[in-house]
Amino acid sequence: MTLDDLLEFTKVLPATEDGWTAAMSEVLESFSKLADEGRMSDFVEFYHLFIDAHPGATAFLSHTLPLLVLGHHPALRERRVVPRVLRWTEANPDCVDRLRAALIKPAEFVAVVDEIVAACRKA
Numbered sequence: 001m002t003l004d005d006l007l008e009f010t011k012v013l014p015a016t017e018d019g020w021t022a023a024m025s026e027v028l029e030s031f032s033k034l035a036d037e038g039r040m041s042d043f044v045e046f047y048h049l050f051i052d053a054h055p056g057a058t059a060f061l062s063h064t065l066p067l068l069v070l071g072h073h074p075a076l077r078e079r080r081v082v083p084r085v086l087r088w089t090e091a092n093p094d095c096v097d098r099l100r101a102a103l104i105k106p107a108e109f110v111a112v113v114d115e116i117v118a119a120c121r122k123a
Contacts, residue, residue, distance in 0.1 A: 024060075031065060035072035040113045043069070044106040066099035075117045084123040092119075 027050065034043040047065065051058045070076060076085050089095055095116055102109040 024057075027057075028064070028068070031061075031068055032072050035069050036074065038074045040069070040073075040110045041106065044103060044109040047103055048106065062100050062103055065103065066096045069099060069113060070096070070116075073113065073117065076120060081120055085120045088116075088120045088123040091123075 031043060031046065034040075034046060043065075047061060051061065070085070070089065075081065098112055099109070099116075102112040
């Protein structure tokens, strides 16, 4: 799945709320695949492409995507790292808010994800 594929997918959805909400499971699956592959730059770029085309989805996605990243990023799903992720996120409950705030700046989002991954590996 390339960004061009995702852009085409975004374009074919009706611009109405009914259009994008009907396809939300496919949209979230696309985000999940990017997160599963650790493609955070593409992930945040797809977010911006999608909300530019469907601004009504911004609130839903900005609340959903940080948790999706924490649950799907390959470095955070490694068997030995999962307990550390749980400990670290309990000790740093603001991490979801930090990810949410960073979504508006792609480079910052990638940096925050990298920072969280590094911190969880050390925890």
